[in-house]
Amino acid sequence: MRKHLLTLGATLALSPFLMAQKIGVINSMSGPEAPIGENITNGIKLAEEDLKKKGLSLQLVWEDDTGKPQISMSAMEKLATRDNVVGVVGPYTSACSNAVAKLAEKYKVPLLIPAAAKEEITRQGLKHVFRMNAPADKYASSLIDAATAMGKPKTIAFIYENTDFGTSTSKTAKDYVATKGIQVVADVPYPKGSADYRSTLAQIKSKNPDLVFMVSYVADAILLMRQSKEVGLQPQAFLGAGAGFTTTEFAKEKAISESVISCTQWTDDVNWPGAKDFGARYKAKFGKEPTYHAACAYASMMIMAETAKNAGGDRAKTRDALKAGKWNGVMGEVAFADYDGFTNQNNHQMLVQQILAGNYETILPTKFATKKAVYPFPKWK
Amino acid sequence: MAVFMQSLISGILIGGVYALIGIGLTLIFGVMRVINFAHGDILMVGMYLTYIIFTMLGIDPFVSVLITFPLMFLFGGFLQKVFINRVLNALAQNQILLTIGLGLIMSNTVMLIFTSDYKILTTSYSSASIQVGGGVSVSTPLLISFLITAAITAALYWFLLKTDTGQAIRATAQDRDAAQLMGINVKRMSIIAFGLGSALAGTAGALISPTYYIFPQVGGVFTLKAFVITVLGGMGSVVGATLGGILIGITESMSAVYISSGWKDVVVFVLFLLVLLFKPSGLMGKSRT
Numbered sequence: 001m002r003k004h005l006l007t008l009g010a011t012l013a014l015s016p017f018l019m020a021q022k023i024g025v026i027n028s029m030s031g032p033e034a035p036i037g038e039n040i041t042n043g044i045k046l047a048e049e050d051l052k053k054k055g056l057s058l059q060l061v062w063e064d065d066t067g068k069p070q071i072s073m074s075a076m077e078k079l080a081t082r083d084n085v086v087g088v089v090g091p092y093t094s095a096c097s098n099a100v101a102k103l104a105e106k107y108k109v110p111l112l113i114p115a116a117a118k119e120e121i122t123r124q125g126l127k128h129v130f131r132m133n134a135p136a137d138k139y140a141s142s143l144i145d146a147a148t149a150m151g152k153p154k155t156i157a158f159i160y161e162n163t164d165f166g167t168s169t170s171k172t173a174k175d176y177v178a179t180k181g182i183q184v185v186a187d188v189p190y191p192k193g194s195a196d197y198r199s200t201l202a203q204i205k206s207k208n209p210d211l212v213f214m215v216s217y218v219a220d221a222i223l224l225m226r227q228s229k230e231v232g233l234q235p236q237a238f239l240g241a242g243a244g245f246t247t248t249e250f251a252k253e254k255a256i257s258e259s260v261i262s263c264t265q266w267t268d269d270v271n272w273p274g275a276k277d278f279g280a281r282y283k284a285k286f287g288k289e290p291t292y293h294a295a296c297a298y299a300s301m302m303i304m305a306e307t308a309k310n311a312g313g314d315r316a317k318t319r320d321a322l323k324a325g326k327w328n329g330v331m332g333e334v335a336f337a338d339y340d341g342f343t344n345q346n347n348h349q350m351l352v353q354q355i356l357a358g359n360y361e362t363i364l365p366t367k368f369a370t371k372k373a374v375y376p377f378p379k380w381k
Numbered sequence: 382m383a384v385f386m387q388s389l390i391s392g393i394l395i396g397g398v399y400a401l402i403g404i405g406l407t408l409i410f411g412v413m414r415v416i417n418f419a420h421g422d423i424l425m426v427g428m429y430l431t432y433i434i435f436t437m438l439g440i441d442p443f444v445s446v447l448i449t450f451p452l453m454f455l456f457g458g459f460l461q462k463v464f465i466n467r468v469l470n471a472l473a474q475n476q477i478l479l480t481i482g483l484g485l486i487m488s489n490t491v492m493l494i495f496t497s498d499y500k501i502l503t504t505s506y507s508s509a510s511i512q513v514g515g516g517v518s519v520s521t522p523l524l525i526s527f528l529i530t531a532a533i534t535a536a537l538y539w540f541l542l543k544t545d546t547g548q549a550i551r552a553t554a555q556d557r558d559a560a561q562l563m564g565i566n567v568k569r570m571s572i573i574a575f576g577l578g579s580a581l582a583g584t585a586g587a588l589i590s591p592t593y594y595i596f597p598q599v600g601g602v603f604t605l606k607a608f609v610i611t612v613l614g615g616m617g618s619v620v621g622a623t624l625g626g627i628l629i630g631i632t633e634s635m636s637a638v639y640i641s642s643g644w645k646d647v648v649v650f651v652l653f654l655l656v657l658l659f660k661p662s663g664l665m666g667k668s669r670t
Binding site for chain 2: 193197226232
């Protein structure tokens with residue numbers, strides 16, 4: 001009996017250390033962004049599993065922001081004040097992340113954003129905001145570099161959704177092409193969810209651009225390419241920046257997605273430690289290929305959980321450890337550095353890929369290339 | 382010139398489908414004086430119905446209109462009989478709340494069943510087009526859907542003008558009490574009108590689905606559009622809704638080219654406000670005093 005009491009006493013005394021760390025997750029689990037949000041959810045679930053295997057049990061507090069910044073913000077308030085989480089992983093979209101970032105700073109909660117593209121998020125000198133993925137400027141520069149490496153484009157047309165993600169990605173792309181001497185012949189933002197882009201595309205076609213640069217989420221990506229085919233828009237290359245152009249749904253639409261060039265944060269072609277294994281296990285567990293969002297979310301949760309645990313659940317220590325730490329995993333080498341006006345930004349290596357025979361094949365950088373690129377874009381059938 | 386023609390043609394084709402949505406709403410309003418805020422959601426149900434029929438039975442979306450139309454008619458009739466008929470004499474805000482509630486139930490039920498994933502119907506002609514010369518192309522699925530819309534609209538005119546039931550519906554729309562005194566079963570006419578309105582919205586959903594994408598919240602966009610179209614054309618006027626639909630289609634398409642894609646909604650609403658300012662009853666509306 002006495003022995004039992006002793007054990008009980010010891011357990012009680014140790015309990016603050018044994019108690020699972022609370023980590024918050026904000027993600028778009030329903031609403032229009034949900035198809036991509038699902039990848040993030042799955043990535044985090046896989047991380048949770050792996051952490052458990054490592055003997056690190058954590059308590060995740062899930063919040064669904066439905067893709068709306070105001071809901072994302074109230075989720076952050078709740079996590080920071082009511083649930084007392086050590087850190088937060090998420091949210092998904094740029095608009096939500098940007099809104100939540102300022103709150104994270106206010107409440108001094110370390111926030112690790114896995115996959116939001118807008119540059120400004122980590123350009124405001126926020127000390128508690130970290131980002132795993134490469135921001136929008138990298139999307140633009142890696143795609144345009146790929147095009148100039150393969151051909152001699154002189155003109156470019158931009159068509160993008162008029163959201164944070166669309167405008168910021170295309171703005172940096174416009175700045176970048178200016179330095180390369182490529183002329184912008186059309187610059188068209190569109191409201192998300194329009195049924196008809198034909199007139200806009202016909203207008204772009206009349207300018208006969210060498211490159212067409214598109215920024216859209218999944219459904220519009222398919223619609224835009226379908227209607228490009230309809231009106232016979234025929235550039236040297238279609239460049240799709242992130243999101244909608246890197247999903248399996250898009251690749252499945254072979255008639256219109258073939259030979260479209262896009263860039264991504266991650267594929268399982270890379271030789272980063274654990275990447276191939278992650279891809280295989282993800283596929284086995286969820287029955288579909290992981291997108292880069294899944295890998296970003298997985299790596300973010302692994303880093304956040306381990307750091308939070310080592311810091312003993314202290315927010316300030318967690319922040320300092322995130323800032324000082326270096327990791328090497330499915331996302332390659334990760335470090336949150338300050339450079340080019342960014343704060344706590346992981347300077348991530350982007351990959352350029354092309355859809356060939358219905359599959360995403362890495363074409364650049366050459367050391368990860370799986371297939372030779374097709375350039376210029378083949379004539380529409 | 383090619384750009385102008387291209388945007389005019391796609392504007393008219395898209396406008397045809399808008400017209401179909403508007404006609405459904407205007408019919409319901411005309412007969413019942415109930416503003417149906419669930420109209421877009423009924424359209425969404427039609428889209429999912431088409432999706433199920435296409436993926437499970439392999440029936441082409443355009444052919445499936447033959448199944449969607451009667452099913453959506455029954456669905457609309459059911460809604461009218463069970464819900465709307467009860468609030469016909471209630472305050473307008475209660476009617477609005479009821480239809481908004483019905484719409485929410487529909488979109489959330491669909492979300493529970495199908496999740497919020499975007500569905501895209503891929504048919505063999507999804508990205509096919511016909512070259513009409515001068516660099517102008519016409520989307521094949523859009524052209525087919527326009528032709529079907531035109532056929533349905535013509536059939537509807539015939540029904541409303543020539544048949545007894547059609548005349549009874551128009552009589553109910555003109556004066557509910559007088560129609561009842563003349564021995565018209567106005568409750569039954571209401572059920573038929575709501576059924577027809579729903580069937581038209583559902584058909585519009587079926588016709589859009591090969592060229593658009595399907596998700597549970599898609600209705601909101603179209604509810605708003607349907608309102609603009611009906612108010613623009615004149616509440617309760619079928620001809621007005623047809624005109625309004627095509628006008629909105631062309632305006633959207635033209636302003637996307639000559640102003641900016643991002644501003645096209647602004648242009649549509651400015652046009653809408655101008656019409657309301659100078660002709661408050663809408664293009665074809667008779668003010669009811």
